[in-house]
Amino acid sequence: MAAHQSRGHMGHHHNHDTTLLTSSDKHDAAVRITRIGLYVNLGMAIGKGVGGYVFHSQALSADAVHSLTDLVSDFMTLATVAWALKPPTDRFPFGFGKVESLGSLGVSSLLLAGGVLMGWSSVIELCHLYAPAAADLLSTLGLAGHGHSHVHAIPNIQAAWLAGASVLVKEWLYWATLKVARERKSSVLESNAVHHRVDSLTGIAALVSIAVSNVYPTFSGMDAVGGMLISWLVIRAGWGNTRKALVELADAGIDPEVKGKVDRAVKAALESRALPGELRGVQGVKAGQSLYIDVELALPGAVTVAETRETEEVVREGVANRVRGARRVRVRFVSAEERGAGFAEEFISPSVSARSTPEPEEHHHDGHDHGNGELKKRR
Structure with missing residues (x-):
């Protein structure tokens, strides 16, 4: 490309x-x-x-x-x-x-x-x-x-x-x-x-x-x-x-002009194949000459996995053909009946910590404790 x-x-x-x-x-x-x-x-x-x-x-x-x-x-x-x-x-x-x-x-x-x-x-x-x-x-x-x-x-x-x-x-x-x-x-x-x-x-x-x-x-x-x-x-x-x-x-987001091109490409691709889908959001980053783009689509709840797969391929091909430099297009599907926080939902909340569900203690097989007792106390 x-x-x-x-x-x-x-x-x-x-x-x-x-x-x-x-x-x-x-x-x-x-x-x-x-x-x-x-x-x-x-x-x-x-x-x-x-x-x-x-x-x-x-x-x-x-x-x-x-x-x-x-x-x-x-x-x-x-x-x-x-x-x-x-x-x-x-x-x-x-x-x-x-x-x-x-x-x-x-x-x-x-x-x-x-x-x-x-x-x-x-x-x-x-x-x-x-x-x-x-x-x-x-x-x-x-x-x-x-x-x-x-x-x-x-x-x-x-x-x-x-x-x-x-x-x-x-x-x-x-x-x-x-x-x-x-x-x-x-x-x-x-x-x-x-x-x-x-x-x-x-x-x-x-x-x-x-x-x-x-x-x-x-x-x-x-x-x-x-x-x-x-x-x-x-x-x-x-x-x-x-x-x-x-x-x-620093992975700054793509500029509004590129977002507009992606928006038009996605809508044109869906219309050309008469596929359901509401475009909810577009984001992406630029790395050299390559663009890594995320698209959020809202689909009816009755859509099957096979149909979402077809929609994903159509959207990816449409963006690749219309947006110069598009190297990767990831499609995120959400329910049309729900209104979420968009791409922000993909980030793990700061309130979630690995310490709340610690992994099992690792035991060494050389017959020595290696301070595991002390580690338990600290936890």
Whole structure:
């Protein structure tokens, strides 16, 4: 089953349909434009990183980290998808979806740290330019390396060519991806197109900061300011992805949009087979790309076990066909004549304790008491 992953990025969702990255159909337009985007991110991460170092541009270096955020996320998806979609085992009865959540947490944490370090580097550069005393203090505290900046105040104008080229390439990717998205009516590709547009805007920010620093040397710190701005975008994205991974690992419930899809899928499945059943509730959790969904159905008391089994299979198939990422669907049946507490009934009450019905004493066969008498006294 194809799976779908959504990752928060700078205020929007960067969505990837895994099949677009792993498909062997190189002639498919959607697969081709997605692969091109991946290769472009790789080239830009390397090119901007080298260019930022050679041309001494904080803004270009920060933009390289920004390109790296998406590149690493793409490779993380490719690296974990096969493992995360393995079938459940006796030891892991709910499958391996959390593997992807763990991988996402590790990668996003690293990117968050990278954005913080890049932003801090820009702050240090501004201190060297406009607050030498503060720079010396930070150096004394070991927070700013050596007491002199190793980055020129004004970046080499050649860095502007790299920034400008990235803007043009990303704009082309935006329109090319959007064209395929509209032809296919694909929300995944449309989201990727928007992401390319955002990358283009960060490239413009780097280009402007580099140009201003060279045209108006008085604003020599403009490049560092641009680096701080882009670093903030990376930090925001890194924190959003880190928070999302933590929420998934904590088994937060599925969002209302997914619940609505499940609701419609269940009702459509029951209507298609003219089966009885009132949908009472939907809940679930997300593990990586997989969704584990619980459905509560109310049935008439006269329904047989065989009929409930048929209803369960119809509901499971209906949800699987209509809800992307549904990996497991569990159906809970209740009587139509009763109104219970829903899924909360499945939890054991805190008032119930194993101490009220202790297990029989275990006796050892080595002829020694091993403190059982003392244990009885404590009980």
